[in-house]
Amino acid sequence: MPAAMQVLAIVVLAPLVQGAMKRLRARLQEKPGPPILQPYRDLAKLWTKEAVLPEGVSIIALCAPGVSLGVALTFAAALPFVDRSAGSIVDIVALAFLLGLGRFVLALAALDMRSAFTGMAASREMTFASLVEPALLIALLGGAALGRGTSFASLHGVPFGLAGALAFGAFFLLLLAETARVPIDNQETHYELTMIHEGLLLEYAGWQLAMLQAAAYVRQLCFLLLAAILLPGGFNPWAAVVWIVVLAGSISVVETAFAKLRLFEIPQLLVTALLLAVTSIGLRLLGVPV
Amino acid sequence: MTLRLIGVCATWAVALCAAVLAVPAGLHHAPVSFVTLAAPAPALRIALGLTPLAAPFLVLLALLAIPVGAWSLRRGRPIDAVLIAGFTLTMLLVLIARSVVAFFFAWEAMSLISAFLVAAHHERRNVRRATFVYLIVAQTGAACVLVALVLLAAWAGDPSFGAIAGAAATLPPGLRTAVFLFALLGFGSKAGLLPLHFWLPRAHPVAPANASALLSGVMLKIALYGLLLVTFELAAPGPALWGLVLIVIGTISAVGGVLYAVVDHDLKRLLAYHSVENVGIIVIAIGVALLAQSHGSSALAALALTAALFHTINHGLFKGLLFLGAGTVADTEGTVDLECLGGLWGHLVWTAPLFLIGCAAITGLPPFNGFVSEWMTFQSLIGALAPDGDVMAKLVLLGSIAGLALTGGLAAACFVKVFGVVFLGRSRRSRATPQREKFDAPAFALAWLASLCTLFGFVPLLVVGPLSRIVAGAVGGAPMPLPSLPVLPAALVLLPLAGAAYAVVLAAQRGVRKAPAWTCGSPVTAAAQYTATAFSKPLRTVFAFVLLPERQRVVDAGASSWFPKKIRYRTESRYLIDEAARRFAAAMLRLTRRARALQSGSLRIYLAYAVAAVVLVVVVAR
Numbered sequence: 001m002p003a004a005m006q007v008l009a010i011v012v013l014a015p016l017v018q019g020a021m022k023r024l025r026a027r028l029q030e031k032p033g034p035p036i037l038q039p040y041r042d043l044a045k046l047w048t049k050e051a052v053l054p055e056g057v058s059i060i061a062l063c064a065p066g067v068s069l070g071v072a073l074t075f076a077a078a079l080p081f082v083d084r085s086a087g088s089i090v091d092i093v094a095l096a097f098l099l100g101l102g103r104f105v106l107a108l109a110a111l112d113m114r115s116a117f118t119g120m121a122a123s124r125e126m127t128f129a130s131l132v133e134p135a136l137l138i139a140l141l142g143g144a145a146l147g148r149g150t151s152f153a154s155l156h157g158v159p160f161g162l163a164g165a166l167a168f169g170a171f172f173l174l175l176l177a178e179t180a181r182v183p184i185d186n187q188e189t190h191y192e193l194t195m196i197h198e199g200l201l202l203e204y205a206g207w208q209l210a211m212l213q214a215a216a217y218v219r220q221l222c223f224l225l226l227a228a229i230l231l232p233g234g235f236n237p238w239a240a241v242v243w244i245v246v247l248a249g250s251i252s253v254v255e256t257a258f259a260k261l262r263l264f265e266i267p268q269l270l271v272t273a274l275l276l277a278v279t280s281i282g283l284r285l286l287g288v289p290v
Numbered sequence: 291m292t293l294r295l296i297g298v299c300a301t302w303a304v305a306l307c308a309a310v311l312a313v314p315a316g317l318h319h320a321p322v323s324f325v326t327l328a329a330p331a332p333a334l335r336i337a338l339g340l341t342p343l344a345a346p347f348l349v350l351l352a353l354l355a356i357p358v359g360a361w362s363l364r365r366g367r368p369i370d371a372v373l374i375a376g377f378t379l380t381m382l383l384v385l386i387a388r389s390v391v392a393f394f395f396a397w398e399a400m401s402l403i404s405a406f407l408v409a410a411h412h413e414r415r416n417v418r419r420a421t422f423v424y425l426i427v428a429q430t431g432a433a434c435v436l437v438a439l440v441l442l443a444a445w446a447g448d449p450s451f452g453a454i455a456g457a458a459a460t461l462p463p464g465l466r467t468a469v470f471l472f473a474l475l476g477f478g479s480k481a482g483l484l485p486l487h488f489w490l491p492r493a494h495p496v497a498p499a500n501a502s503a504l505l506s507g508v509m510l511k512i513a514l515y516g517l518l519l520v521t522f523e524l525a526a527p528g529p530a531l532w533g534l535v536l537i538v539i540g541t542i543s544a545v546g547g548v549l550y551a552v553v554d555h556d557l558k559r560l561l562a563y564h565s566v567e568n569v570g571i572i573v574i575a576i577g578v579a580l581l582a583q584s585h586g587s588s589a590l591a592a593l594a595l596t597a598a599l600f601h602t603i604n605h606g607l608f609k610g611l612l613f614l615g616a617g618t619v620a621d622t623e624g625t626v627d628l629e630c631l632g633g634l635w636g637h638l639v640w641t642a643p644l645f646l647i648g649c650a651a652i653t654g655l656p657p658f659n660g661f662v663s664e665w666m667t668f669q670s671l672i673g674a675l676a677p678d679g680d681v682m683a684k685l686v687l688l689g690s691i692a693g694l695a696l697t698g699g700l701a702a703a704c705f706v707k708v709f710g711v712v713f714l715g716r717s718r719r720s721r722a723t724p725q726r727e728k729f730d731a732p733a734f735a736l737a738w739l740a741s742l743c744t745l746f747g748f749v750p751l752l753v754v755g756p757l758s759r760i761v762a763g764a765v766g767g768a769p770m771p772l773p774s775l776p777v778l779p780a781a782l783v784l785l786p787l788a789g790a791a792y793a794v795v796l797a798a799q800r801g802v803r804k805a806p807a808w809t810c811g812s813p814v815t816a817a818a819q820y821t822a823t824a825f826s827k828p829l830r831t832v833f834a835f836v837l838l839p840e841r842q843r844v845v846d847a848g849a850s851s852w853f854p855k856k857i858r859y860r861t862e863s864r865y866l867i868d869e870a871a872r873r874f875a876a877a878m879l880r881l882t883r884r885a886r887a888l889q890s891g892s893l894r895i896y897l898a899y900a901v902a903a904v905v906l907v908v909v910v911a912r
Contacts, residue, residue: 051797054807054814058635058714059794060646062802066793070786077785089774089781093668094656096695098782101655104702105786111710111820115807119710119820126706127828130699134692141672141691150672192810203807207800211793267832278688285675285684 002082010076010225014217015039017224017248025252039217046210054203057112064109065204065211071102072218079225080152081237091150092140096133099178102215103129106200113203117192121199124263128177128184128196131267135274136174142167142280143230152229160232166280168230173273175227175251177266179220182255184266194260224248297371298359304378305355308348311386316345316756319763321523323388323452333443336395337450339388342760343523346599347385347508347515350606351378353742354507357735358500361614364731365621366498370410374500377403381504384512390439390449397435397516401428401480404509407501408493420492427479427489434476435516438469442524454524466525470532473520474539480513483573484543485867487566491550494565495558495626499617502558506565506613507606514572514602521580522595522764533581534686536573541693543570546867548697549836552704552829553863555822557616557626560708561609564652567697568605572598574690575667578674579765581683588767594670595761596769600753601663604651604746608660611648611739615641618732619712622724628708628822633717637724640733642713647740649705651747654698657779659746662754668694669772700829707825716816747779823861830863838864 019036026033053061075098078090090098107126110118140155143164148154158164177184180197189195192202201212221244228234228243261269314322323339355378362371380403383396405428409421443449445465446457461469479486490510494502521528547566554560575598582591618641619634620626635642651658654665671694675687727733746753758769774781806814830839841861848855 050800051802052805053802055804056636056716060714062794062797063790064793066789066791067786068789070784070789073789074782074785089778091774093665093672094774094778094782096698097654097656097661097665100653100698100702101782101786104650104653104655104706107706108710108714111706111825112714113807114715114814114816114819115809116818116820117808119825122706122710123703123820123825123828126699126703127832130696130703130829131832133699134695137695138688138692141675146675150669192808207796208793208802211789263828264831274692278692281675281688282685285681285688 003077006079006082007073007076010079010221011073011214011218014214014221015043017221017244018217021248021252024249025255028252028256039213043210043214046205046213047207049206051204051206051208053208054113054115056114057109060105061109061112064105065208065215067105068102068215069211069218071098072215072222074098075222076218078152079222080156080229080235081225081240088151088153090152092144092152092154093137093150096137100129100133106212110200110203115203117195117199118202120193121195121197121202124196125200128266128270131270131274132174132177135170135270135277136178138274138281139167139170139174139277140226140230142170142277142284146281146284155229156235163280163283164230164232166276166283168227170273170276170280171227171230172247173269173276175223175247176254177270178223179251180216181251183258183261184269186260294362294368294371297368297373297375298362300375301355301359301362301371301378304375304382305352305359308355308378308382308385309352311340311382312345312348312352315340315342315348316760318342321388321452321455323450326389326450329391333449334391335389335449336392337389338383338386338392339451340386341388341451341519341523342763343518344385344515345760346603346757347511348382350511350603351381351385351508353603354504354606354610354739357610357614357738358503360738361503361617361732361735362500365617366500367410370407370498370501373403373407374504377407377501377504378508381508381512385515388451390443390451390454393439393451394432394436398432400509400512401425401432404501404505407505408497410498410501411496414496416492417496420489420496424489424493427486431476431479431486434472434479436476438472438476438520439524441465441469441472442520451519451524455526458524458526461525463529466528469520469525470528473517473525474535477513477516477520478539481510481517481569481573482543482547482566483539483569484546484566485871487543487547488868488871490566491554491559491562494562495556499558499613499620502562502617503610503613506562507610510565510569511602511606514569514576514598517573518576518598521576527583528580530581530584530680530683533577533579533584534683536577536580537686537690538577540570540573540575540577541690543567543573544697545570545693545700546836548700548704549829549833550863550865552700552707553826553837553839555628557619557628557631557708557712558613560628560704561612561616564612564701564704565605565609567701568601568609568652571664571667571694571697572601572605574694575601575670578667578670578687582670582674583765588765589770590670590673591765592758592761592767592769593666593673593772595765596754596757597663597666597670599757599761600666600750601660603753604659604663604743607739607742607746608648608651608658611736611743612645612652614732614735614739615645615648618736622727628711630718631712632715632719632816632819633713635713638713638727640727640729641736644733644736644740645713646709647743649709651743653702653705655702656782657744657747659743659750662747662750662775662779664694664698665778666754666772666775669770673770703826703829707822711820711822711825715819718816718819718821749776750779751776823859830861836866838866838869840864 107122110122144154233239321341325338380400387393482490551563579594651660844858846856
């Protein structure tokens with residue numbers, strides 16, 4: 001039951017985080033921005049609208065929104081806030097595979113749509129995901145205590161230090177990629193050729209789009225929580241809330257201060273993340289006292 | 291029809307034998323020998339027997355020979371069915387050979403009969419070429435295997451594997467290293483490890499699909515069995531360095547194989563490259579097992595070896611499924627070129643969903659079998675990364691973890707491309723409305739393999755349990771416990787499956803309006819869909835330093851350069867490793883051309899050579 005409460009809390013708060021970040025970003029850019037509660041209204045409105053899909057799509061396109069939401073909810077249930085013991089089933093490695101499942105189904109659905117734009121988005125998403133995956137795994141291992149297994153509990157009680165800071169730095173870059181933020185992607189774009197994550201959802205509408213958007217919000221909050229765990233004291237839910245406010249603020253600043261990277265400069269950013277993560281583990285392996 | 295039936299029945303009989311032999315092989319804790327044939331010289335004795343290490347391979351042979359037989363009932367040439375029966379029989383013989391001569395004869399028979407299968411369509415030039423390359427690699431490899439085995443037998447003074455294993459502990463380090471190197475060359479080239487993989491993407495695609503399924507699914511694994519036999523029985527225990535070498539080669543093969551696959555657009559060749567990748571993953575796990583064993587942590591070694599054997603079985607199952615599925619596609623569509631296919635989901639109503647299960651399994655998506663064995667491989671790699679110990683080894687392990695994760699991501703990209711382009715979307719050719727597929731013997735073969743992939747994914751203990759018992763005998767300790775293993779696959783997919791079901795039910799209830807896809811207002815055509823070349827374009831660019839892509843663009847501008855009449859676009863990858871091999875071959879050719887100066891053709895010069903050689907021998911031997 002506590003795990004269900006955790007999932008419920010994350011699901012309820014996820015649109016709020018999205019709304020707050022959007023508002024903050026708009027204010028930083030001296031625009032009024034939408035109300036903080038707008039994502040809730042958007043979801044409610046979309047939920048009542050009918051779904052529209054291209055002719056002749058397969059059942060995969062129908063399943064994809066549900067799979068995406070299910071993956072996000074499993075992610076939310078796997079986070080170690082309520083159940084901090086090692087008994088938690090989903091570990092760091094399994095999480096990488098779980099996210100891979102959601103991405104695989106969504107990319108297949110995009111290719112099923114018969115549109116050049118969705119195919120392009122699927123191609124880009126899978127390309128960058130293949131670079132994100134190793135960095136993500138190693139960054140999380142860099143934050144963990146080596147030799148204590150791969151459960152999320154192994155992230156607990158590890159002294160922060162330089163190795164921890166590098167692991168967090170790597171994870172922050174990946175966080176930007178995984179939550180479709182500038183400088184890697186842009187959630188606000190209306191220009192199909194620059195879309196990555198939005199492009200995957202291009203053909204969805206109505207309640208199906210609502211499911212996909214909700215999944216994206218939940219996944220975003222889960223990634224923020226995971227980043228908070230890598231920071232000092234992040235295992236405490238209240239400290240995590242403070243860290244999320246700080247992280248959401250810094251992401252909005254990054255989104256304002258930087259322009260979107262050219263598509264083929266993104267790999268360099270992701271490889272930087274990988275190198276930071278590898279350095280972090282290297283420091284722990286060498287036992288550098290920092 | 292009778293020829294076909296005889297072949298299929300014989301294949302099934304071999305499968306039955308393999309299944310029956312697997313049970314005692316797995317239950318015994320030590321190797322047993324049951325037949326020894328007398329021979330004119332003791333060195334030529336032929337012994338057959340069972341070793342626990344062979345049991346997983348026997349099971350794989352049995353599980354894959356059944357659907358391959360079923361597939362051959364309806365598709366492929368009748369003569370291939372007979373050849374396949376012989377092929378399965380020789381593979382069975384390799385697995386039960388317990389002396390040097392028996393092993394070598396079975397090994398050579400396996401190579402030769404598979405060469406006949408590769409040469410099935412010998413009227414085509416590229417097929418003859420592929421067979422030639424395959425035979426050369428197979429014979430060179432076999433020579434290396436023979437040298438390794440003879441070195442071992444000479445040290446033990448007895449050609450039976452039991453005696454060799456008994457003498458293994460006293461092997462001098464130099465001889466042990468020589469044996470390992472020859473075994474690695476011989477078995478590694480047969481298994482398709484980089485950089486000796488080049489025969490594989492040539493030979494596997496030109497063979498008939500049922501033969502490719504066995505070549506990729508079982509024969510490569512027999513080579514890995516040989517490697518395991520040498521490293522864990524005949525020349526055991528190996529030093530830590532063997533483990534590191536295998537981890538490095540395995541990682542390079544995994545990443546290299548998948549990179550080749552992701553830019554390839556011939557469905558069967560692409561699958562062959564994925565065999566290189568998966569053999570790499572298995573070899574990584576074998577390397578971790580050797581490394582952990584030499585450090586004395588038998589629990590970790592056992593876990594790694596269990597992961598290796600489980601992935602061996604799993605890869606056989608899903609690769610068999612994918613190759614047979616590709617065979618069905620080739621039969622019904624007449625091509626396996628990704629650029630010409632599309633929209634098969636509509637009429638291949640059995641093959642398409644079953645092929646999807648194969649794609650998900652090979653990508654390592656939960657809840658299928660590939661996920662479990664890859665997850666276990668990661669667990670063993672990360673387990674070996676404990677903070678104490680040799681730093682060099684840890685860095686290798688770290689690189690391997692990153693490489694394996696990259697492999698997973700690239701494999702996902704590749705199979706999204708394969709399934710999305712071939713089965714989803716619209717057909718890329720104008721053609722008559724195709725017939726809806728019926729549930730026939732080939733579909734049964736695919737269904738059999740897909741159910742096994744799903745079953746071994748949801749209930750991993752079904753395989754992991756017996757494997758841990760077998761492995762415990764080989765490394766002397768039970769595997770590290772993984773408490774979450776039994777429930778993990780189900781826990782990961784519970785909510786996604788529920789979500790999928792809910793979304794489908796909701797779509798049925800509320801209805802989904804159909805409208806053309808958004809193409810900025812231009813008419814929606816099949817040509818607007820993303821193609822395989824386009825899909826892999828970003829990866830070609832990102833990994834250009836390995837793939838060395840070249841492109842040709844020919845534009846027929848017509849009246850206006852803004853609206854060209856025709857654009858031809860061709861792209862080809864040269865690959866770093868192939869380029870290096872080509873340079874090496876060219877250098878060798880130059881060298882031999884220089885050496886030709888020695889061959890003057892004059893008899894007197896040759897006699898002088900002979901005299902010089904005799905003098906040299908006398909001087910050296912004195």
